[in-house]
Amino acid sequence: MRIAIYVGLGIGCLTGVWKLIEHYQDLEQTALADYTGYVPLALLLMGITIGILIARSSIEYDGYITYKESIRLGLVVSLFAAMVIGVFVFIYHTWLHPAYISELLQSVEEELVAESLSPGEIDIRLEQTRKSSGAWMQVFIATSATMMVGMMYSFIVSVVLKRAPGSAA
Numbered sequence: 001m002r003i004a005i006y007v008g009l010g011i012g013c014l015t016g017v018w019k020l021i022e023h024y025q026d027l028e029q030t031a032l033a034d035y036t037g038y039v040p041l042a043l044l045l046m047g048i049t050i051g052i053l054i055a056r057s058s059i060e061y062d063g064y065i066t067y068k069e070s071i072r073l074g075l076v077v078s079l080f081a082a083m084v085i086g087v088f089v090f091i092y093h094t095w096l097h098p099a100y101i102s103e104l105l106q107s108v109e110e111e112l113v114a115e116s117l118s119p120g121e122i123d124i125r126l127e128q129t130r131k132s133s134g135a136w137m138q139v140f141i142a143t144s145a146t147m148m149v150g151m152m153y154s155f156i157v158s159v160v161l162k163r164a165p166g167s168a169a
Contacts, residue, residue, distance in 0.1 A: 003058070004051045004076035011047035011077065012084020015040040019088065023097060044081055044146060045153055048074045052161045070158035078150025086143040093135035101133050 018039050022028065027036045052073050056065040065073075093100055108129050112122045131137075 001055075001073070001076060003054050004073045005080050007047050007051035007054070008077040008080025009084055011043050011081040012088070014043050015081065015085050016088035018043070019092065020096075023092075040085075041149065044078065044150060045157075047081060048077045048150060048153055049157055049161070051077045052157065056161060065162050067158050067162050070162050071154045074154025074158060075147075075151060078147050078154065081150070082143040082146035085146055086139045089142045090135055090139045093138050101130070104133055105129060 022036050022039075027033060052065065052070050055061060055073050056070075057063065061069070105126055109122065109126060112125055117125070
């Protein structure tokens, strides 16, 4: 179980580093912008897979891991990754990029004006965006999304990884 914790913490840290690189290199302004958001997902999925494989090959499991244990390991990886990502998201939105909310509101307002909405409708939508875009809401979204994706992937990958190749069923 300890390996799942370490892998989860590592994946959370790698995701934070990737987001810093993405921000400070302005990757969202390049042709890669459509694809950079998939890197944290790939890191999480690889982390869950690697965590289960390492645990399965350990002395404790001796090449065979039950479906239940495999899911549990995947969820532990997801939980610890989500905790680190949540801390990072809060730090990012609070201190590293505090202008994020105002930039988001400005771009949303430009889109709403382009849609020719009335000033009252624009104000209502901007208020909704402001309420759903605070640092704590971003933390909630990041952690819950990480946990949900990790849970779904754990259910799927656990079917495939529960036993070592060549071992008896």
